[in-house]
Amino acid sequence: MSIEVQQLSKSYGSEKALKNVSFSIGSGEVVGFLGPNGAGKSTLMRILTTYLSPDEGRALVNGHDVKAEPMKVKRSVGYLPENNPLYSDLYVKEYLSFQCGIHKTGRQRIDEVVEQLGLRDHASKKISQLSKGYKQRVGLAAALLHDPEVLILDEPTTGLDPNQLAEIRELIREIGKTKTILLSTHIMQEVEAMCDRVLIINKGTLVTDTKLKDLITEGEQHIEVEFDLVVEEQLLRQLPHLEKAENVYDTTWSLVFKTEKDMRSELFDFANNNGLKALKINKKIQNLESMFREMTRNLQD
Secondary structure, eight states: OOEEEEEEEEEETTEEEEEEEEEEEOTTOEEEEEOOTTSSHHHHHHHHTTSSOOSEEEEEETTEETTTOHHHHHHHEEEEOTTOOOOTTSBHHHHHHHHHHHHTOOTHHHHHHHHHTTOGGGTTSBGGGSOHHHHHHHHHHHHHTTOOSEEEEESTTTTOOHHHHHHHHHHHHHHTTTSEEEEEESOHHHHHHHOSEEEEEETTEEEEEEEGGGGSOTTEEEEEEEESSOOOHHHHTTSTTEEEEEEEETTEEEEEEESSSOTHHHHHHHHHHTTOOEEEEEEEOHHHHHHHHHHHHHHHO
């Protein structure tokens, strides 16, 4: 197992941040880590990256104990923290060169990650001149420099515009083919877009560990579509296999289809045939949202 957590607990004074949390993640898995604010996500990630020590239990990364072998853990983990601390007065390549020195990594890796993260046109800029989205890319580049086996990403898509978001999602999916990724977020769409499996934590307790494919209702698909113009429900009823249409707001609709066929291409054709543009088409796992609400509400009540 790439990550193994056994009965992990952590307290801050009288507040219990983690309560006997256990799970394991195999090589090549991309796992989403969901939970409300303050649920314990960041605490667990900081333990896995040796920034914090657990009070009880054990955590292994690539077979190395986070308490007994912290340097071996650090060598095998790439970490992008939520606040993405960067030295804003440094140039991008200068900062990555500094990180290479820390990891004792060859300088050729700088050009590789700059290309991989789409930073070529920004490599000679000061970090302070970059948008928030490109600062996130620099943080992710730093996490990848030493070619770690495991990536731990805390809210990696924060501040990205839609184009950057799509690119980072695709990049994370590609990286996940050869590396283990634990991805913390509070946005369920991110889990749906990038992950194979989801862990849900609430008030320090792990309440769900399940594969996304097990949440999909057979023969049913939920799609959220945004058009450039207002569309009447009567017109949408022309779509084949449509079971339910709900107007979310303005030109955005939530549609439920009863079919095995992927209906996103049908929606593109429908828009073109009716003089519309489909600005956004997202296939959703409706059960994930329902399960998240149910699991987190139960512990809050």
